[in-house]
Amino acid sequence: MQKEAILAEDILAMVATLPFDLRGLRDRAILLLGYAGGLRRSEIVSLDVHKDDTPDSGGWIELFDMGALLTLNAKTGWREVEIGRGSRDQTCPVHALEQWLHFAKIDFGPVFVGTSRDGKRASETRLNDKHVARLIKRTVLDSSIRSERPEKERLALFSGHSLRAGLASSAEVDERYVQKQLGHASAEMTRRYQRRRDRFRVNLTKAAGL
Template sequence: MRGKTGWRREVEVGRGSSDATCPVIAVETWIQFAKLAKGLLFRRVTGEGKDVGPDRLNDKEVAGLVKSAALAAGVRDDLSEGERALKFSGHSLRASLASSAEVDECRPEQLGHASAEMTRKYQRRRERFRINLTKASGL
């Protein structure tokens, strides 16, 4: 995976408190469904959601998926659909995880940051305590 700070071959993800919301189990299930042996992990789904193509998802496709999921889940239903669509993106996932986990400081590699200072910029609340990010966010 190539980010602003260079190539990363590994991304650290903690196990969730429930199989239904655990990101590790979700990725393992995806790998099995997509029949992936090597190469890109996040790929385009084609054929009405039945086939996994060879091409990677791009940032616009990820943003579209996040927007669709937020709208379908009724997140911020106090806003109009148009206003909600403007508030959610792939970036929202990282910022929300950093904020909802309520930790003093997490290891920056958990969110793909080069430094703890950058991770702190993503945190929107100030009262934090040290716990696993994935479990702390309710997953």
Template sequence: MQQENPKIPMTGSPRNCDNPTPKEDEMANTDDELEDGGASLIERAPSPHLAALSEKARDYARNARSDNTRRAYDADWRQFAAWLRRSGLDPLPTDPQTVGLYLAACVEGGVSAGARNIGEVSAGARNIGAGGRAPVSVATLERRLAGICWHYRQRGDPLDTSDRHISTVLAGIRRAHGRPPLQKEAIFADELIAMLATLDMDLRGIRDRAILAIGFAGGLRRSEIVGLDCGPDQSEDGTGWVEIFPPGADISSASRDSADVSSASNNDGGAVLQILGKTGWREVEIGRGSRPETCPVALLETWMRLGRISQGPLFRPIARKNGGVSANRLTDKHVARLVQKTALAAGIRGELTEGERRRAFGGHSLRAGLASSAQIEEAHVQKHLGHASAEMTRRYQRKRDRFRVNLTKAAGL
């Protein structure tokens, strides 16, 4: 005899499918909205406030590195991606072995455009100039590797440069192809005076005199020169500003820690630059010179007065047709071309050919010239240039202390 299952008593009111509970009714309405094409929480467009914050966050992310660094890293990635396409390889996921092959290919002058597998890539990398490309230096190769690593990090797939396929290949390249770094020639004070004398006395020449003098006296990078504004918070792309103090000015209100307030009336005045460099904000003091025609502060004041510069970028282009001053900012390439042109016109290093002299001088020649000319304690030069270490400052001091300490004689020979 089959026994019936005992009935389980129900507590509370039974569920009525025809009359759903309020929560079920709400869920059903939500489903109906989704079926009717209504916007769900995930699909809902972000609010204008969040959209503005997102755009601002992207701007901050872009400003994490300088424009020159971003352009260099982008060029490095494009070249790496083009090599991968020619070799039949994929950029993702990251493969340290592939990157090691690319480093070898760069040093050996490229690979054959017809290579389609790793074996052919390796064979092509062993043939110097197989791809018709000039080999790169070790410094350029390290920069390219940094650009590749940066792009991989942005894609959420970091590249492990400590992997043996990269680290050992790079160590071998340094050992076989390492050379002393090619540095720009330093420009000394007497050479700078000769360069200033080659410029015309028109408005463009007055501006260029101020650029050379301020760049030398401040030990500035070319990007720091053109990034100056007339005052704080005057432009979005500015990386610093200048404040000029006349002779005898009371500088106690400027909060100078090293200023002697009691002798404020006896000071010569000068210019104080607030600069955002590679190591953060730093303050650069530029004193007045002994002659107006070579004084950096006097030349800067003349340019600002005749160019009617009081707001925004400090150094600006000048139209060739009407001589009008633009509202835009000069590019840092102008500084490099200006140094090369005036050094060539002044006959500096006349024993070199014209092409060699153009390669020998650049924007860093001004910065290296101050570091090599200033006969003061190294700590002051390091602070002025904004270097994080004394070793970096010594790299800029071209031949300053050469043969001053003669260990040969000190040893008794």
């Protein structure tokens, strides 16, 4: 089954299910950053605060007034991903990231780490990418996304790739910008991700006179 794209209204419904404890702040930042950056699960959890903080780092972050710059060691080599600030704090990936780093007191090493059982303290242990997959499935179930379908089918529809597909399907910008953000070597690969955006936008049937 091809994984379904998570669209803008979906991601908003998903983050709305999260609490505002430390764990909720972390998971909100993961979902919003992953969506806005079109990031792979492995790219999200491999981020460090600074360059060369840890031996297993897959990239690092830089925060600016206008947004965040992620430098990633991806499948196709090093690439930069720009994530601009959102229209409001509640849905802004950069604000969510800043809130997590501030309240978790993270200023070195892995950006996304585990939390204590009570959700009040951050550990030093980097999250596994499986956490992102579980987080997506859990928040899909907790929200009203595709609620007309059976639970097992809803779980099977979404995965970590749904975040990347969602950005490609929702962003109303030139294809080359989406291709750069996702780190695709070819435009054809990007088009595979743009599953809904261009569907029936151009009606060749009517254009042909039918």
